Amino acid sequence: MADKLHVPLASLGKGLVAGLPYSRPQTPGLPAQVQLGWIGLGAMGYLIARNLANYRAAHLEQQQPPLLVWNRSKEKSEKLLHELGEHKVAIAQTVVDIGTASDIIIISLSGDDVVKSVYEEIAAALQAQPPTKRKIFVETSTIYPSVAGEIDALISAIPHCHLVSSPIFGPPAMAENATLILALSGDYRSKKEVAYTLVPAIGRRVLDLGGNVEKAPTFKLIGNSLVLGSLELIAEAYTIAEKSGIGQDLVYEYIKELVPAPLWISYGDKMLHNKFDGTVGFAIDGGVKDASHIRRLTAEHNSPMPAIDTAHHHLLTARALHAAQARTGTTSFPVLDWSALIAGTRVAAGLDAFDGGKHSGPVPEHE
Known part of the structure; x- marks a missing residue:
């Protein structure tokens, strides 16, 4: 049942x-x-x-x-x-x-x-x-x-x-x-x-x-959509906090005080401190695969999940940026963790992709 x-x-x-x-x-x-x-x-x-x-x-x-x-x-x-x-x-x-x-x-x-x-x-x-x-x-x-x-x-x-x-x-x-x-x-x-x-x-x-053997894999994708949607939401909140001068660290304190779910605390810490090493986490290729599966599932059932569409775009952006760094030998990680999707929100807002600490205060619009 x-x-x-x-x-x-x-x-x-x-x-x-x-x-x-x-x-x-x-x-x-x-x-x-x-x-x-x-x-x-x-x-x-x-x-x-x-x-x-x-x-x-x-x-x-x-x-x-x-x-x-x-x-x-x-x-x-x-x-x-x-x-x-x-x-x-x-x-x-x-x-x-x-x-x-x-x-x-x-x-x-x-x-x-x-x-x-x-x-x-x-x-x-x-x-x-x-x-x-x-x-x-x-x-x-x-x-x-x-x-x-x-x-x-x-x-x-x-x-x-x-x-x-x-x-x-x-x-x-x-x-x-x-x-x-x-x-x-x-x-x-x-x-x-x-x-x-x-x-x-x-x-x-x-x-x-x-x-039905197909039910558990379906449920798994639904569960992963909650994780991926949470990552996207944390990334967006961190980015607007950085742009507005509030700072990511205060958003993380808010998470720990009011949304103290282990998942939010763990991934909030990774994004705050740019811990994007996919060899000790969930590699971004797996995240792209899961996001693609979730989007396929939503299409089959005519049940839109726009948060997952956005997260998928940001995963692809982060992976592309990482690939470009790898070609020039400037990347810090051999494999990205899927929490690196914050790179997509940061770049869209004019911030540095993989180092949120470079912007500790308000970012003037002309930057």
Whole structure:
């Protein structure tokens, strides 16, 4: 039910995990020892995979096999193995190895095309040699909803295979602290298995979006529209404060006093202090992709979101300015965080794109 967010009370029964909308998975289900596979160790994926491996080693009563991981750049896999040890992590040589060896395969990748290519590669191997026991694919990437439908058609055609859409809400800090929010849609029994596998190992709460695998990715885009719209609003407020002589710092104090949401405080600080390093945040390419997906969704449903249109323009402006700096060797960051969209509002107002501190007072109109 997409209109309801189920959150049971922990006191309803011994062993229930707060934040799960499901009873414990029925038996027979997955085997007692479950092989988990993880594909994609990006900025978020690395932190989440680390938490998952640590939790399973520390909290499950029966010893579990190491988390099997794969990443396009093997250095990330080797880093995780070195950090956690062989009893918690093992490295797969290919995505096919993950798909064939694992009971639950969790995928965290950057975009629609790479997601589809990974599923197609795994599906081809499983079609050639169909599995004899249950497999659950957990798609956590931010993808367009129809892509989830395409993947579901591909996976569900293979015996014993199921897809659960499970986009994840939260910045890297929440990934680090295992306080993420998960939205699930798909096969009910599989959702139960996934929920108890991932909460509280990587997150604190599950939102049930029903059986249609396209619902959770849709909800993810709606959620991201709130984040992106907030970034645009903060950027515009900072810019007019700088132009009028009030100063960005006072707007940030206002945010902390009257709008003390973690998201506003975190991104307000990034914009105030020009912390636009996308290697430790959410890279601007991902922001452009998400904004494009949201705009496509609004067009399909005839539901305009002009704030997202504006934010998309400012993301493109910031990325173009960064590319120009990169060509001349003057950029301060190898990759921009999507909070750098403030560069678009600053430039439109005649301010410096990536250094708000250059304008500490009113800016005369002739400048």
